[in-house]
Amino acid sequence: MEPRIHIFVVDDEPGVRAMIEDYLTLQGYAVSMAENGEALDRLMAGKRPDLILLDVNMPGEDGFSIVKRLRGAAERMGVIMLTANADETSRIAGLSNGADDYLAKPFELRELLARVRAILRRVPPQGGLPAVRPTLSLGPFRLDPEARRLLDAEGVEIEISIKEYELLETFARHPRQILSRDRLCELSHGRRLGDADRSVDIRIARLRKKIEPDPASPTVLRTVRGEGYLYEPTTENAR
Template identity: 35%
Template sequence: MKILVIEDNESVSSMIELFFSKEGIEGEFVKDGREGYRRACDKRWDCLIIDWMLPGMDGVTICRKLRQARVDIPIIMLTAKDSESDQVLGLEMGADDYVTKPFSPLALMARIRAVTRRYAQPPSPPEEEGVLQTVHFKMNTNTREVLLDGRLIPNLTPKEFDLLHFFLQHPKQVFSREQLLDRVWGYDFYGDDRTVDVHIKRLRTKISTEERPFFHTVWGVGYRFDETSGDAT
């Protein structure tokens, strides 16, 4: 496994580097945000670990630019910011997960294994030739494009695409947050399940209307996706 770590705190980098050596992980460490962004683009990595606050270019900007450039590599954000709004911002920019400082190497390793396992799974869409057609949606898993009533949905993050794909494959079924973390993120529930809420909120903003809410909250259970008309709850 090859991992790029963009982190300017030497003590944090040293801790991660020591743990990587014990786990047999090949790590490369960069202190500057601009250099880190360049290195992230010019080599295939198994995972990127990006600190929020960096000289040259901050971690959120790096994440956003990588996703805009269609760099499809799992990204874990390291942040000392523990407010919900900050964590939501990182996820909205395309990060797959975040770890709040201070953290243990074991916790970081659990997140690394989780996101890399998800990305390593070969695509196995049940639809023919990677195209899934429903009442209102047409999804191409090869080009990762989604049409809603013939109109392209722009700016879907990789995880938003995966989450919508899962719901389109399982219409009208109710899933808990823990089930969605397991099935879409690829790991058993670990940490904060607000990640699911954030992504569904973002999808609602991008695809839902008052007449067609699509996503329904089942209180005390989780979420259900339904293309039939009805009031959002």
């Protein structure tokens, strides 16, 4: 089995670490966490990550010093700096010390994911493994997480929006689980719905027209009345 891409999250705020870990794990990455530079060094004594998400302002050694030290030791993993200070001087300092990208807090989890994917496409993964995640099955269809594409049984691409893709990937990673509208939106898009927001329902209706044999009687993306939606692989729709 091919090892997963491994990301280290270095931040002194437990809530930030947990939020990022939950989201990136659901996206298929292996995630390890550290609260400061010393904890990062302990992690790296056992394994080299493919990417580090590195907070700037931490007690003890700050993020600028850490990334400078990593680059001085010829470490080649990707580094994205995270900071509440978004001024130009800080961005230049981070990039000058060897960071690949710079993201200001608070940030949208979807933007963080986009930047992670962009860096992983450019930075060679540790151990020489290809930085590509395997495709996911969803009924007779395949999802390509790297290119965010939906393919039919013959490998022909079916046109869908990014948010429609994110919903399908969430279902594929949570088979046989009833997911409420709020939970779907949180897992797929990194946010919760407002009370009047029916966007998930609208996107699922559109997806059913593209992937269901009979959209009026869905068997791939089922509705569980009063609870949410369910993807349950069966011998009829699984590959």
